[in-house]
Amino acid sequence: MAVTWRQLLDCLRGGRWRAVWWRNFRVWQRLAGPAILGNFGEPLLYLLALGYGLGSFVGDMQGMRYIVFLASGIVVSSAMTTASFEGMYSAYTRMEVQRTWESILTTPLSVADVVFGEAVWGATKSVFSGVAILLVATVLGAVGDARAILVLPLVLLTGLCFASMSLVVTAVSRSYDFFLYYTTLVITPMLLIGGVFFPLDRMPQAIQIAAQALPLTHAVALIRPLVIGTTPHHVVLHLLVLGLYTLVPLMLAVRLVNRRMGG
Amino acid sequence: MSDDQVQVIEARLLSKHYGSYTAVDAVDVKVRRGEFWGLLGPNGAGKTTFLRMITGAIAPSSGSLRVLEYPIPAQARPMRRRIGVVPQLDNLDPDFSVVENLRTYAGYFGLSGPDLDTHIEGLLGFAALESKRDARISALSGGMQRRLSLVRALVNQPDLLILDEPTTGLDPQARQLMWQRLRELKSKGITVVLTTHYMEEAQRLCDRITIMDHGRLLDSASPSELIKRHIEPHVVEVYGDDAEAWHRGVGAGLADRSEQVGETWLYYALDEEPLVDALKACHGISYLHRPANLEDVFVKLTGRELREA
Numbered sequence: 184m185a186v187t188w189r190q191l192l193d194c195l196r197g198g199r200w201r202a203v204w205w206r207n208f209r210v211w212q213r214l215a216g217p218a219i220l221g222n223f224g225e226p227l228l229y230l231l232a233l234g235y236g237l238g239s240f241v242g243d244m245q246g247m248r249y250i251v252f253l254a255s256g257i258v259v260s261s262a263m264t265t266a267s268f269e270g271m272y273s274a275y276t277r278m279e280v281q282r283t284w285e286s287i288l289t290t291p292l293s294v295a296d297v298v299f300g301e302a303v304w305g306a307t308k309s310v311f312s313g314v315a316i317l318l319v320a321t322v323l324g325a326v327g328d329a330r331a332i333l334v335l336p337l338v339l340l341t342g343l344c345f346a347s348m349s350l351v352v353t354a355v356s357r358s359y360d361f362f363l364y365y366t367t368l369v370i371t372p373m374l375l376i377g378g379v380f381f382p383l384d385r386m387p388q389a390i391q392i393a394a395q396a397l398p399l400t401h402a403v404a405l406i407r408p409l410v411i412g413t414t415p416h417h418v419v420l421h422l423l424v425l426g427l428y429t430l431v432p433l434m435l436a437v438r439l440v441n442r443r444m445g446g
Numbered sequence: 447m448s449d450d451q452v453q454v455i456e457a458r459l460l461s462k463h464y465g466s467y468t469a470v471d472a473v474d475v476k477v478r479r480g481e482f483w484g485l486l487g488p489n490g491a492g493k494t495t496f497l498r499m500i501t502g503a504i505a506p507s508s509g510s511l512r513v514l515e516y517p518i519p520a521q522a523r524p525m526r527r528r529i530g531v532v533p534q535l536d537n538l539d540p541d542f543s544v545v546e547n548l549r550t551y552a553g554y555f556g557l558s559g560p561d562l563d564t565h566i567e568g569l570l571g572f573a574a575l576e577s578k579r580d581a582r583i584s585a586l587s588g589g590m591q592r593r594l595s596l597v598r599a600l601v602n603q604p605d606l607l608i609l610d611e612p613t614t615g616l617d618p619q620a621r622q623l624m625w626q627r628l629r630e631l632k633s634k635g636i637t638v639v640l641t642t643h644y645m646e647e648a649q650r651l652c653d654r655i656t657i658m659d660h661g662r663l664l665d666s667a668s669p670s671e672l673i674k675r676h677i678e679p680h681v682v683e684v685y686g687d688d689a690e691a692w693h694r695g696v697g698a699g700l701a702d703r704s705e706q707v708g709e710t711w712l713y714y715a716l717d718e719e720p721l722v723d724a725l726k727a728c729h730g731i732s733y734l735h736r737p738a739n740l741e742d743v744f745v746k747l748t749g750r751e752l753r754e755a
Contacts, residue, residue: 202553209550210541282537289501289531290554290602291523445504 187295187438194295203287203300204307211308222315226257230323233380245382247411254325255410256379258316258334259341259402262309266342267370269305270349271362277301278353284444294441302346302433309342310335320410327412334409341402344425347432348398354439373399378407398428452479453512454606454637455500460509461661462495469495471661472509479605482628482638484652486645486744488753492661493641494534497610500639501531514605527555530599534610536591538583544594545570545579548601555602562601569597572627589620596627607631609640613647625651645741655740659748669740676746677738678702680718684725685710686732696724707750714738 194200211218234250244252277283284297313335320326352365376383376390377399383391394400401421408415415421455477462470470492477483487493498504500513502522511518516525539547548566552558570576573593578586586594592612599607612628613621621644628651632638642648648655649669656666665672684697693711698704700720701713713721718735725733 199554199556202556205553206539206550209546213541281540282533282535283539285533286537286539286551287554288503289526289529289533290551291527291556292554293523 184434184438187434187441190293190295190441191299191434191437194293194299197296199292200296200300200303202292203297204304206283207301207304208307218311219315222312223319226254226261226312226316227319229257230254230319230325234323234325248325250323251325251411252382252407253380254316254320254323255407256403258313258320258338258410259399259406260374260377260379261312261316262338262341262402263345263373263399264370265312266305266309266344266346267349267366269308270301270346271353271356271365272359274301274305274350275353275356275359275362278440284440288444294444295437298350298437298440299433302343302350302436305346305349306339306342309345310339313338317410326410330409330412330414334406337402337405337409340422340425340429341398341406344398344402344429344432347429347436350436351432351439354436354443373397376400378403398425401425452515453477454479454481454514455639456512457496457499458510460496460499460511461507462492462499462504463507468661470499470506473658473661473663475656475663477637477639479637480635482632482640482651482653484640484642484648484655485658486642486648486655487658488748490753491658491748493658494610495661496658497608497639497641500608501529502526527602528604529606529608530602530604532592532595532599532607532609532612534614536595538591538594538598540583543580543582544575544586547583547594548598551598552601557602565601565603569600572600572630573597574623587620589616589623592616592620592624593627596624600631604636606637606639609638609642611642612640613642613644621647645739645744649740657744657747664747672743673738673740675743677742678714678716679738680715680721681736681738681742682713682715682718682721682725683710683734683736684713684731686730688728688731692728692731696728697721700724714742 230250230253234253238249238253241249243249287297288294317326317331317334349365352362356362376386376394377397378394379399383394383400401424405415405418405421453476455475457473457475459472459474460470461468461472473496485493485496495504499506499511500518502519502525505519513525514528516522518525539550542550545566548569549562552562552566570579573596575590575594578590583591596612609628613624616624625647628638632651640648640652652669654666654668655672657664665675667675682701684692689709689711693704697711697713701715703714705712715721722735725731
């Protein structure tokens with residue numbers, strides 16, 4: 184683990200990971216049209232359909248209109264899914280199918296540079312989607328006040344966290360099918376009990392406790408208040424949990440990819 | 447120390463084990479600056495493992511290794527700044543055009559700016575890809591892709607170039623062009639390490655060849671020296687329906703050494719005249735008289751059984 188830690192520190196100090204980020208950004212730019220359409224279109228449809236449709240049955244939730252509750256949750260869940268899918272399917276393509284990582288690793292870049300560059304790129308895509316959702320939510324009147332701008336660095340951290348976790352899965356994956364395990368067993372349950380679509384306080388005790396162990400719950404606890412125009416509580420605790428869920432997977436991913444590429 | 451005495455690669459008792467399997471077994475290798483060195487061996491001989499240790503991609507199990515005077519793997523990162531690698535299978539970036547591939551790759555070395563632009567123009571010319579600069583990778587022929595891989599490896603102006611089967615799968619024309627470019631690089635003094643399955647390629651390009659099998663180095667010398675060392679100067683190949691009978695009746699007594707490979711008899715001789723005279727007199731039998739070549743050496747040292755790794 185000490186070797187991995189040193190490689191990661193060296194990566195952060197050297198800044199070479201930016202070349203990996205830049206490569207991915209340039210590819211994204213080429214296909215930016217449909218990507219941006221998706222960033223705006225999807226949350227718009229969800230917010231209109233669920234926010235107004237379901238919202239008319241639900242009425243208020245935790246003292247706010249359902250569309251407000253939902254918009255502040257979708258910012259977070261979208262950060263999770265965007266970063267996770269980038270860290271799984273797209274990163275796997277670059278690692279295994281196009282062998283882009285292999286070509287990068289014959290240059291001065293290390294495995295840590297590649298993994299961290301990929302993680303920051305996944306987080307960046309989360310921010311793209313977060314910006315789009317906040318704009319849509321603002322137009323629909325679902326954003327409280329200017330505090331919402333503070334959401335963006337938190338979305339970056341949330342994206343970094345989930346990108347790092349999915350890169351661990353990618354590092355041990357033998358095919359695209361393998362990602363279904365992670366999506367079904369980790370991402371979807373988290374989406375459902377993380378407090379995105381409904382609050383947790385009426386759920387069974389056991390689920391409430393389990394939810395507290397998951398990173399998404401803490402991201403929601405930080406981001407929702409800022410979107411609706413209040414101030415989050417227990418900020419340090421939530422940041423610590425997200426930080427831990429970023430750092431440990433990141434180190435694990437570096438270690439596993441080192442082993443895999445060193446084959 | 448004069449320039450050509452500088453060792454670009456210096457491996458001592460270098461080994462790589464995977465569990466109980468030994469991929470590379472205590473090899474000693476020295477490659478001088480400016481040398482064009484070929485590493486030959488059947489599939490699974492340990493060539494790729496050896497190359498991956500050279501680039502610092504995998505750590506040796508034991509032994510010592512210096513590349514461009516950097517201890518490896520400890521100083522692999524600064525060493526990689528000064529080498530170029532052409533991989534066995536192309537890993538060009540399919541999302542980018544030809545020129546973007548070069549520019550992106552240069553970015554991994556921290557290179558940019560007008561000097562890089564000039565250098566890239568030169569590389570496009572060298573690869574005969576000027577007209578394809580904005581083409582996608584999928585629109586390039588196999589030969590163009592290999593040449594792009596070659597110039598991509600030159601983007602950082604390396605002191606050592608590592609080529610892992612650079613012409614596998616290319617048609618003869620594309621291969622000729624590749625050879626010509628590699629000879630030009632050699633004339634500029636760059637040190638080259640080449641692995642290949644094409645004996646003609648190794649024989650034409652390499653100053654020195656090392657033959658490797660089962661993780662060990664079997665012999666090492668210039669192509670002509672290797673041939674002289676292991677094979678009689680003349681080889682006569684005899685084939686056809688009557689070859690078997692001819693061998694038993696006549697051929698076996700006329701050569702220094704002979705062997706049967708499939709339906710062909712191979713005769714190795716210091717003096718080919720008795721063989722050729724006998725064959726000329728014999729109708730209905732086909733034969734080919736040729737000088738001994740590197741393939742004869744390769745097969746003699748590594749055996750004839752099929753390797754399917």
